[in-house]
Structures are given as C-alpha cells and as structure tokens.
Amino acid sequence: MKKGRTALLASALVLSMTACGSTGGASAGSGKGDDSIYTVTMVLKGTQQPDEERIEGKINEILEKELNARLDLVVLPWASANQQMQLMLAGDEKIDVFYNDGTTAVRYMNSGQILDMNELVDKYGKNLKEIYGEDVLKSNTVDGFLYGVPNQIERGSIPAIYMRKDLVEKYNIDPSAIKEPKDLEAVFETVKAGEPDMTMLFSANEDAPVTRLFAGDNLSDSNYLGVIMDQENSTTIENFYATDWYKETTAMLHDWYEKGYISKDAGTDTENWRTVCKAGNLFSIFFSYHPGTPVEFESSTGYEFEIVKFRDYPIKNCQTYNNVTFSIAQNSENPEKTMEVLDYLYGSPELMNLLIWGEKGTDYVMEDEENGIINFPEGITAETVGYSLNLGWELPNQFIAHKWTGSDPQLWEKMEEFNDSAKESTAVGFFFNNSGYDNQIAALSNVVKQYSISLNSGSADPEVYLPQFLEALEQAGIDELIAAKQEQFDQWLAAKE
Numbered sequence: 185m186k187k188g189r190t191a192l193l194a195s196a197l198v199l200s201m202t203a204c205g206s207t208g209g210a211s212a213g214s215g216k217g218d219d220s221i222y223t224v225t226m227v228l229k230g231t232q233q234p235d236e237e238r239i240e241g242k243i244n245e246i247l248e249k250e251l252n253a254r255l256d257l258v259v260l261p262w263a264s265a266n267q268q269m270q271l272m273l274a275g276d277e278k279i280d281v282f283y284n285d286g287t288t289a290v291r292y293m294n295s296g297q298i299l300d301m302n303e304l305v306d307k308y309g310k311n312l313k314e315i316y317g318e319d320v321l322k323s324n325t326v327d328g329f330l331y332g333v334p335n336q337i338e339r340g341s342i343p344a345i346y347m348r349k350d351l352v353e354k355y356n357i358d359p360s361a362i363k364e365p366k367d368l369e370a371v372f373e374t375v376k377a378g379e380p381d382m383t384m385l386f387s388a389n390e391d392a393p394v395t396r397l398f399a400g401d402n403l404s405d406s407n408y409l410g411v412i413m414d415q416e417n418s419t420t421i422e423n424f425y426a427t428d429w430y431k432e433t434t435a436m437l438h439d440w441y442e443k444g445y446i447s448k449d450a451g452t453d454t455e456n457w458r459t460v461c462k463a464g465n466l467f468s469i470f471f472s473y474h475p476g477t478p479v480e481f482e483s484s485t486g487y488e489f490e491i492v493k494f495r496d497y498p499i500k501n502c503q504t505y506n507n508v509t510f511s512i513a514q515n516s517e518n519p520e521k522t523m524e525v526l527d528y529l530y531g532s533p534e535l536m537n538l539l540i541w542g543e544k545g546t547d548y549v550m551e552d553e554e555n556g557i558i559n560f561p562e563g564i565t566a567e568t569v570g571y572s573l574n575l576g577w578e579l580p581n582q583f584i585a586h587k588w589t590g591s592d593p594q595l596w597e598k599m600e601e602f603n604d605s606a607k608e609s610t611a612v613g614f615f616f617n618n619s620g621y622d623n624q625i626a627a628l629s630n631v632v633k634q635y636s637i638s639l640n641s642g643s644a645d646p647e648v649y650l651p652q653f654l655e656a657l658e659q660a661g662i663d664e665l666i667a668a669k670q671e672q673f674d675q676w677l678a679a680k681e
Contacts, residue, residue: 222521223254227272227282228578229265235542235570243538253525257539259573263454273297273513280522283578284511286324286404286503286615289331294619298511301330304523309333311531315581324509326617332509336530336581338474338599340498340606343397346481347468348461349488351375362492365397366436368468372445375467384445386460386469387437388453392640394433396470399494400424401501401609403616403669407632409625410616410666415501415609419677421670423662425636426654434650437642451643461485462566474498475598479591484574486566498602501609510580529580536585542571548586555593558586614676616669627660 233239236257244254258279260268266288272279273292284292292298305312305321312321312333324332345368352359355374362368372384387393395408401415402408408424424430440446447453460466462485471477473493482488516522529535541548541558547569548558560569576582583596592598618625635653638644 232259280516308523332511339603341472344473346489387450394640404502434646441642450641451638498606533584559589
C-alpha cells in the first residue's frame, strides 16, 4: 500500500499537477474490514522506514483499545514533499493531519484546504492545553482561525558551525579562534589541503548556508519577503535581499565556492546533509544549536562534532511556535477522531517512542532504564535498523520520549531551561495575513526561486546576479508587500500596548 501510494504521487508529479487517486489495498494500519474503527492518515516529511508497517501495527494495538482508531503513516521524501502534499490536499488521496509550517498553513487556510482547529482543540485538546496553555495555542491564529498546533521542540535558536571532531583534532584546529563565520576561511584551507576530495561546508539547493546563518526574524516567511534584521530591538521590516548582510554573506560563500570548499553541485543538489556526512564526504555544516543537537547528529551520521556558537543565547521569534505545526485537512473524513488521536500522541510516551525510535528489543534497547537512554541492539546499526525515524522534532512531543545514547540524562529538563532562557524577538506572536496578496506573493516567490537558491548556496556570483535579483523583486512588487507587512505589524504592536 505504501509503495503504491508513493508511486502514484510520483507519477502525478511527472505527468501532471492534477489530483491523484487513492491506491487502496490493506495494511496493518489501513482500517480495512472494520468500518467502526477510523484510520487517521498522518503525513510527515522524511525517509520512509523499511519496517514502517510493523510499527504501525504496534501503534494501532494501542489506539484501537484506547480510542477505537488507527494511525496510517505517510512519509513523503524531503525533496518532493511540498508538491506531493499539494496533490494530496487538492485530490482524493486520503489525508487527515499533516506536518506543516505557518507560512504554508496560512496559504492552505486562505485556499480552504485546512480546518479551523479552535473548536476541536477546545473539545479534544486536553494534553495540548496542559503543555502550552491557551496563549501559546492562540499564537498560531490568524483572524481567529487556528491553523495548526505546535510541536514540543526547542524554542529558540543559536546559529552555529558543526565540524567533524575527528578532523578538527587531526588538523589541530583551534575552535576558540572562530568568532564569526568568516574565520572559517583558514580552517577550510587547512582541512581541504589534507582532504582534497571532501566538501568543507554543506550547501544544497534549499538547505543553504545563508538561511542557516541568518540571525534575524523572517516573520515565518520561508521566502524571506520582508524580515527584521535586528530582531531584539528593531520593529522595521526590511528587504532581506537588499541588506548589506546578505550581499556580504553571499559574497563570502561564493568565494568559498570558487575555492572548492562548497560542492560544485550546491545549487542543484537535493541530497540531505546527513547522507553526505555518513558517507564520509563532509567536514562541516551551519546549523542551529540546542542541547539535543550534538547527540542527534552523532546518532544520525556516526560522527562526533565540534560546535562553535555564534551567539551566547537563544532567541524566540515568529517561527518559535508556528514553524513546526500539525494542521487538519479540510477533506478529513473525521476531524473529531483525528484531533482526539493527535492530542493523545502529545501525551503518550509509548506512542512517541514507537513513532520516533520503533520497537523496544528490535529497533532499540534500553541502555539506561532510569534515565530513558537507548541504543541500537547488538549487531544493529543506523544502516541496518528496521525502523528509526529519528525525527523527534517533527513529531508532537519529543520531550516525553527516550533519549539516544550519549545524551545528557537531563536533556529534556535542559531543553526546557534553554527555552526559558531565550530572549524574544520584537515580533513574537505576529503573523502576516497574506489574504489578498496571492498573485503578488506568487510572482515574488517565483523570483526568489529563480535567484536565491544559487545565491544562497554560494554557487552564483552576487556581483553579477544580485542586482538582477533586486530589480526583479522590485518589478514583482516587493516594496508594496513589505509595506503591507509593516502596516499589519504596526497595528499588531499598537494592539499589544
């Protein structure tokens, strides 16, 4: 069933952008044969696991007993997930709840493809209310419409460089000498001389260093069409691509690209950085830091990392609660049961562990029962395990799940402390309602897609392409859109006083 559905969606992407049909067939989570039990279809982004249906079976043993429901996981590949999701929402492919971000959710809201979750949360959101409280839940609301509920993850970010520790030690790199990104020039030069075939800095298509390094508030806009550069102090929305910071950063990256520190395929490559690193072909990546990333990176790549942070504290911004959310599809056949199952996931350690890590004794074993630390069973690795989705941040509540070997026993407590220590952007809680700007945003998004991938990745020369980019943005109406965002933001600020 799973493979058939994936093939169907892939065919639809190739042949047309029309609606795709359900494939049918029975599986452990299909719900076939018992119409009284509703099967909730949950769509995630990631890598489908070989033994996914085995884990669904274990999950459904619990859900059938507790809620008279089942769960059907659909894991879409990162590279095509957004397109496939659009097909599912527009067509007759079964979908109930899905991983989402705020910008996309508002677009789905305005197109009538997702439900207002206010009444559903009020009735079935016991665990959600206990975790977040009413104020946080309302932060994902636009004009009274609750478009999604947040995941339990880190609340804040610190830009950082992650470097393979074995190579840092091999080439006697002094991490304390790295104060800002440009200081990496000498590091890359040294390591590249000894590892000529290795990529020094990961950069690929839409996962580019520029967005990883950006320390401002993008106002939950994945296209960065109006940002706050100094998010702690400023209330002025600027054209991100016209800032000195953007020009200087893209120039630095292009210089590194020309020197061979960044892959020549950076502008077109869609491969996940973990895959490149696991193969031994990557030295470093820019990535946000939080207390759980060191161990998560080691468990997913097989390498330890030396981490240098470019700020001493995290900052909460517009994306803090709305960048990772779950929304319920308008065409859900049973929104009430869907909400009931979703809320149950937020409060069930057993189901969270099954979703993230798989089955105890088969996919993992307890290394430290008291502190909830797990590891692979003897003879099992990341390459051979049947199920290890390892995407706790994408799932409802990783703070009630096990922790991977090497983790601090107090990881979740420290994550809460990390969240509490975060300073706030001036725009926390603000969300731009893009209703009425669809055509303008579409035009601007096309311009961004045309230029930003190559510039952000370092593969294009900003001296040549940035002026063209800025002119195209101006013609597409960037100034008018920023003015509209500023107006809504000013109104929002005034209402807070």
